[in-house]
Amino acid sequence: MKPDIFLLVGGTDGGNTECILHNAQVLAEVGGEFPIVVAGNRTASRQCQRILEGREVHLCENVMPRFGVLNIEPAQKAIREVFLRRIVKAKGLSKTDSLLSGILMPTPSAVMRAMELLSCGCQEEAGIGDLLAVDVGGATTDVYSVSEGAPTQVNTVCKGLPEPFVKRTVEGDIGMRYSVRGILDAAGPGKLSRISGLPVPRVTQLVQFLREHTDTLPSGNPELEALDRALASCAIETAVTRHAGTIEEAYTLMGLTYVQTGKDLTQTQNLVVTGGSLIHTQQTSKIASYALYDPAQPMSLRPKKAQVLVDRQYILSAMGLLAASHPACALRIMKKEIKVDGDPK
Numbered sequence: 001m002k003p004d005i006f007l008l009v010g011g012t013d014g015g016n017t018e019c020i021l022h023n024a025q026v027l028a029e030v031g032g033e034f035p036i037v038v039a040g041n042r043t044a045s046r047q048c049q050r051i052l053e054g055r056e057v058h059l060c061e062n063v064m065p066r067f068g069v070l071n072i073e074p075a076q077k078a079i080r081e082v083f084l085r086r087i088v089k090a091k092g093l094s095k096t097d098s099l100l101s102g103i104l105m106p107t108p109s110a111v112m113r114a115m116e117l118l119s120c121g122c123q124e125e126a127g128i129g130d131l132l133a134v135d136v137g138g139a140t141t142d143v144y145s146v147s148e149g150a151p152t153q154v155n156t157v158c159k160g161l162p163e164p165f166v167k168r169t170v171e172g173d174i175g176m177r178y179s180v181r182g183i184l185d186a187a188g189p190g191k192l193s194r195i196s197g198l199p200v201p202r203v204t205q206l207v208q209f210l211r212e213h214t215d216t217l218p219s220g221n222p223e224l225e226a227l228d229r230a231l232a233s234c235a236i237e238t239a240v241t242r243h244a245g246t247i248e249e250a251y252t253l254m255g256l257t258y259v260q261t262g263k264d265l266t267q268t269q270n271l272v273v274t275g276g277s278l279i280h281t282q283q284t285s286k287i288a289s290y291a292l293y294d295p296a297q298p299m300s301l302r303p304k305k306a307q308v309l310v311d312r313q314y315i316l317s318a319m320g321l322l323a324a325s326h327p328a329c330a331l332r333i334m335k336k337e338i339k340v341d342g343d344p345k
Contacts, residue, residue: 001030001032002032002034003032003034004034004083004086005034005035005036005037005079005082005083006027006034006035006036006037007036007037007039007075007079008020008023008024008027008036008037008038008039008040008048009038009039009040009062009063009064009075010023010040010041011040011044012041012062012064012065012066012067013041013042013043013062013065013066014041014043015041015043016041017041017043017044017047020040020041020044020048021044021047021048021051024038024047024048024051024052025051027052027055028051028052028055033056034056035055035056035057035058035082035086036052036056036057036058037058037060037075037078037079037082038052038057038058038059038060039060039061039063039074040062041062042061042062042065045059046059058078058082060074060075060077060078061074061075063075064161068161068162069162070161070164072164080105080106080109084105084106105320105321105324107317108142108168108170110316110317110318110319110320111133111135111142111144111316111317111320112144112166112168112320113320113323113324114317114319114320114323114330114334115131115133115144115146115166115272115316116146116166117319117320117323117327117330117331117334118131118146118272118319118331118334118335118338119131119146119147119270120146121331122328122331123328124327124328125327125328125331125332125335127331128270128335129270130146130147130148130267130268130269130270131145131146131268131269131270131271131272132144132145132147132240132243132265132268132270132271132272132291132303132306133145133271133272133273133274134236134239134240134271134272134273134274134275134288134291135273135274135275135316136175136176136232136235136239136273136274136275136276136277136278137175137176137275138175138177138178138179138214138276139172139175139177139178139179140170140171140172140174140175140179141170141171141174141175141235141236141238141239141275142168142169142170142171142239143168143169143170143171143239143240143242143243144166144167145166145167145243145244145263145265145268146165146166147165147263147265147268148165148263149163149165149167149245149262149263149264149265150264151258151260151264152264152266152267153247153260153264155255155256155257155258156247156257156258156259156260157257157258157259157260158259158260158261159260159261160261160262163245163262163263167243167263169239169243171235171238171239171242174235174239175235176210176228176231176232176235176275176276176277177210177211177214177215177216178211178214180207180210180211180231181207181211183207183231183234183235183238184203184204186234186238187234187237187238189203189204191230191234192207192227192230192231192234195229195230195233195234196226196227196229196230197226198223198226198230202223203227203230206223206224206227207227210224210227219280228277228281229283229286229287231277232275232277232278232281232287233286233287233290234290235277236273236287236288236290236291237290237291237294240290240291240302241297241300241302243263244262244263244265244300244302245260245261245262245263245264245265245301246260246261246262246299246300246301247259247260247261247264247299247301248261248299260301262301264301265301265302265303266293266301266302266303267303267304268303268306269305269306269307270306270307270309271288271292271303271306271307271308271309272309272310272311272338273287273288273291273308273309273310273311274311274312274316278310279310279311279312284308284310284341285308285341288308288341289308291303291306292304292305292306307340308340308341309338309341310339310341311337311338312337312339313337315333315334315337315338316338319331319333319334
């Protein structure tokens with residue numbers, strides 16, 4: 001086992017300690033130089049640290065201090081700090097650490113901060129409200145939602161742990177080049193064929209070609225352009241379906257009840273999209289529409305209607321960094337540059 005970072009959790013505060021202490025003992029017997037972040041039952045944290053003496057251990061608050069209550073930010077912060085420190089050292093950037101101090105941030109964290117700012121605003125500038133964002137890349141498809149995600153249908157009860165207000169999911173098997181096979185597997189060759197207008201054998205042939213030639217651009221090749229649009233459409237549909245919550249019917253003594261798992265995004269009004277396959281096309285809104293509610297999947301709580309906003313200049317990660325020191329400035333830039341699809345202003 002050679003993880004970059006190991007997260008050790010278990011038990012609510014004051015609750016069971018046996019499991020996390022057992023796992024700490026197992027970790028102590030495992031070789032390796034990886035850092036360990038302990039974010040479990042605080043009653044057992046110091047004991048875990050003693051068991052792991054000689055290892056790089058970081059203690060932080062419990063990710064679930066009480067049953068059904070999540071507290072993930074401290075663990076995320078600790079993991080981010082460890083990650084950045086190790087990356088800076090690995091890349092030989094230690095000498096520039098003092099120069100970069102305060103602005104180092106992983107790209108996904110920067111984008112998530114930008115999304116939260118764009119949605120919620122700041123003291124000087126109002127945000128745009130609840131949003132869903134999708135970044136379709138070559139290897140992964142990232143989805144962000146900034147909303148409560150509370151039930152919008154009457155007689156609905158929530159199942160599972162509470163969802164975070166700002167949520168990010170990464171589909172590591174869904175991407176336009178390195179993970180293109182994952183799109184084919186998730187959507188099926190028939191669906192890609194229907195959207196692209198290409199025969200199924202040609203779809204599978206071109207998908208294999210893209211897997212082997214990951215630097216291929218579709219420009220000037222009508223078949224590849226059609227397939228790229230289909231791949232992006234199915235990537236968005238798959239990723240957003242996995243990100244959004246679901247609802248199902250249940251019959252109780254009180255009659256018909258709905259059970260919601262995950263976030264209800266049906267009333268989300270803003271859909272932010274980015275990624276080469278979405279910004280270098282004249283059919284951005286058509287592709288983005290695959291993120292929306294589909295009557296064929298009535299249990300998926302995707303947005304029913306949303307305006308499509310496009311980050312054509314790839315500014316989201318930069319604005320996340322700027323938001324740390326100048327949030328109002330970052331927000332105004334985003335509101336100016338991330339435009340409604342088709343709006344020339």
